[in-house]
Amino acid sequence: MKVAYWPGCVSRGFTPELHGSMAAIAPLLDIELIELDRGNCCGAGVIAEHNQELADTLNARTFALAQQTGHMMMNICSTCQGSQTECQERLDANAEYRAIINENLAEDGLEYTKGDTVNKNLLWLLVEDYGLENLRAKVKRPLTNLKVGPFYGCYIVRPEDRLGIDAEKPRDTYMSLLIEALGGTVIEYAGMHKCCGFPIITMNETASLKQAGTHLGDAKDADADCLVTPCPLCHLNLDLQQPLAERVVGRELDLPVLHLPQLIGLALGLSPKELGLNRHVVKPTSVIDWSTAVVAGVGAGEGGW
């Protein structure tokens, strides 16, 4: 399948291993990525906080570029998903408003057409369009005995109405379904749908790190080997800031946090190094030990890293 691929900013900035691991797994899944390298930042809710029309126009621009490819749009960032869906909700709700936004785009020959943009995070796409059965068939190295805690990120689970989460599409449970499809053990814990604290890291650092530290601690207490998240911003607070979070909550955490494509890549047989796991601040020792144990077990040639 082909998708108009929106990587977002952070996956090409502070978490380059996310963009890299997505590029690594795409061919293995037969997903062709048409990268929207002309697209702009979604605003992460901050531009909308400053000026709604600006955020809506900027995202309408990215949608319009995606529409030109003729394929559905796929993102790899919970925050992009949430911010873009918020703008799309307003664009779709009111024809008059849409016309004003399109007027802002007219000079560049771009236009947002209602109904032509389906924008899904990799997580949603795999469950709803690609199919977990298909994914299961591609698994080369099931995540047997790897205990994985999901961490969704606020923007991909709330508000439920806007994000289309209901009994038919329980998108707030997809991470568990996916981990199971990859052969792993799901660890559910108190903080998995809560906030990583990243948005207030510059405003109230203690509160922000306390959030990250608490959820990491809860997952650790629930016996998780690692966390997996579809949100690079959560990754920054949970991984990059983990040493500082440890200080705030006063306990050792040492819990590796994986990006969603990295976890999928492991199950598809890629090595931790190929997936950029060596780039994390928290060494993913538990995950590497697991992967080398599995490789040793089946006697495969290439070791971990």
Added chain:
Amino acid sequence: MADVQEFTLRLRRYDPESGEAAYWDEHTIELEPHRSVLEGILQAKARFDGSIGIRCSCKAAICGSCGVRINGQPGLACHTHLDKALASARDGVIEVEPMGNMPVIKDLIVDMDAVHWKKIRRVTPWLINKEPVPEREYVVPRESMVDVTQSMACIQCGACVSDCLSMEVDPLFVGPAASAKAYRFVGDPRDAQQEERLRDLAEDPHGIYDCTHCFKCIDACPKGVAPMNQIMRLRRRAGSDHGIDDRNNGHRHEKSFVTLIKGYGLLHEAELLPRSYGGDSWFGKFHPNAGKVLVNSLPVITKAVLRGKVNPKTAMLGHKIPKADLKSVQRIYDKVESRDERLELNLYISGYDEDAPGAKDETVQTGTATDAQNIASEYGQPGQSPEGSPSR
């Protein structure tokens, strides 16, 4: 009429005065599926155990007394149908707990005074008249009140307070309900101290910039108040309209973010942090405040660079979109920012096109509101149609 069915309720019981730990209690009640969880609890109380503690009054989602958590989600017990609650139950039993973030008085009753009302009082929840007070009634354009309609819909049930994730780690946070209440007066053209209110909430380390953007309160509110959206509107007013550069880096962070996207098209993270602390320019990182933060986070930065997570070149120079596209992004900025007033669409007030199919033709014929009038500048000021709305 639907038939009576059996529903099992699992109630959280706790009496702080007893010295015993909290425990779960199960009762099976019989009611029609469209009846409320509250009616279920009251039946359990009447038939099985009179000591169950629950606060309630109107049973019609108006008084805001029966806020609880049902299957982990905050809401009103009287506003949740038994069949809906059963559908979201994990194991076929409807679980009812007291709200969070507030101390339990008994069973399902929490101490609203200790948290919720204290915070409401903190935001001066009354109108401060402009002087001189008019001799007769205060005449304001009807449309200007539309701006505050959404925050006025609050019934003070505390559901948003219950699940606020910022308050969970920072109990001093002013919180969603009180912030929505604050906007109700900041947005009121009759209030004399809008700027003082904003400055107070922006400068407070536990004020409007302590909200972590988690959307919990939006989902929790049974009345569609969307407290988080009111907080964002308070931030817009404080930062953009009154230029309040708060000590919490809130407005600096927003300004820097917006400026960086205009300059690069994508986020330049390495510039955002120092600018958020030091000020929105390339020189921001040399400000003492930024220096302090950089020194503190040096171990983390070093680790990130050593492990190849952050590429020093991208970190210093940032990544940009192609030149022509950057131009187009900047044109959008210029166009939007050249407007006299911010344009916003509040779906709470305007609704969705689909809500009334064919309504558009009708409105044209009858000469009432058109869609265009539903989009308004943020201020509910003269010239704005009654249906015009400031936004979420």
